[in-house]
Amino acid sequence: MDRKYSLNAFLAHYFPTFICAFFLACFALSASISLVSSTYFRGDPERGKYSFIVALVLSLLLALSHFVMIRGRSWGVRAIVVFYLVCFLTVLPTYGYKPHPVAYGTGLLFPMLGLLLLNSKRHREMRTQLVEIRRQRELIRQASKASRTQR
Secondary structure, eight states, X not given: OOGGGOHHHHHHHHHHHHHHHHHHHHHHHHHHHHHHHHHTTTTOTTHHHHHHHHHHHHHHHHHHHHHHHHTTOHHHXXXXXXXXXXXXXXXXXXXXXXXXXXHHHHHHHHHHHHHHXXXXXXXXXXXXXXXXXXXXXXXXXXXXXXXXXXX
16 A cells, blocks of 8 residues: 555644644633633532533534544534634623633633634645545445446
């Protein structure tokens, strides 16, 4: 197998970008849940339980959207972009509650960095490669079905 098309070469080239975008999404999620919990639901005694449930559900959706993106579907990237935008837009109005400046700054910084990373050249190249791999898998699947029906 040619080095250019090997899995190790693909991972060495694109994995750092992918994992950075994933961790930025996780950090954006945790910062936004923390700020929303400490501002909007300050007086609610059950806010820890609700924060945990929301974090669990949104983390599963985030992992699913990244998995779908890895499988070469473009709607997975759109879901990640919406995720970043929702995190950013939920943190933005908490400024009126005078949150801690570092928490507020990181709550705004992580989604913006994540969107910037999604728009980077390397991440776009990775997504086009993943779509191409999906198309090749579909062609192989169609060819194997055609060979089975001819027998």
